[in-house]
């Protein structure tokens with residue numbers, strides 16, 4: 001689709017949150033990108049700089065996405081809010097021919113179908129990105145390659161204790177990619193489970209274990225077992241700046257795509 005000429009104007013939603021603040025600073029520094037509106041249901045009327053610091057754009061936080069999109073000309077909406085809200089924000093953007101880049105995790109399969117349909121209907125591209133860290137995208141790619149040869153695999157994902165959804169969007173996406181890549185699901189011998197949940201949850205037949213602890217940011221191990229060997233892929237986001245090159249890349253690239261793109265993988269060629 002035709003990329004907007006000139007500066008890419010961004011409406012940033014969830015701007016007062018941890019990822020929103022980091023994105024406000026990163027997008028303000030990126031060449032050819034301008035944050036024209038900041039939205040957060042808390043902190044309405046406050047200065048974004050008073051929350052995110054002097055490197056953030058000089059904007060007053062607004063409370064409603066629809067109002068912000070109706071009063072500012074934007075090309076891209078970036079969303080870091082919460083699962084119940086992000087899909088509605090994407091649809092509000094698409095209706096106005098603004099391309100959503102959704103970083104919020106925990107969207108359902110139905111949400112993705114709805115966003116894809118709205119993107120087609122309004123002829124506006126959309127991206128849903130479970131993980132913006134380049135290393136995490138490569139981890140998913142490598143996991144998919146390994147699953148073809150080592151189908152016995154479990155995922156351990158570890159996040160800070162404020163994370164609302166479990167399993168993480170990255171773990172879910174990794175499990176789906178593994179399930180699509182491996183020829184058959186390995187057969188397990190009968191297990192005697194003494195504590196409910198101790199073997200994790202199943203995503204597309206892949207066991208996923210979610211750890212939530214203070215001090216963590218976002219980490220994942222994909223552990224493959226073979227005959228007499230194991231292979232462990234591990235990615236660590238050590239702070240939230242790890243997501244920013246991916247956020248900037250998605251904002252720059254979304255208008256070069258058509259329909260709904262999931263993940264950054266296609267952009268890393």
Ligand code: NAD
Nearest residue numbers: 014016017018019040041080081085103104105130131132
């Ligand atoms: P946070 O709680 O610090 O921030 C969320 C912000 O969104 C809050 O300020 C809240 O007031 C605001 N908000 C919530 N609902 C809203 C609504 N309906 N309208 C406007 N504002 C609303 O959370 P966070 O750590 O910044 O994470 C946000 C999301 O991003 C989570 O889903 C998290 O899992 C996800 N995340 C994604 C990536 C990625 O790479 N894709 C990386 C880290 C976090």
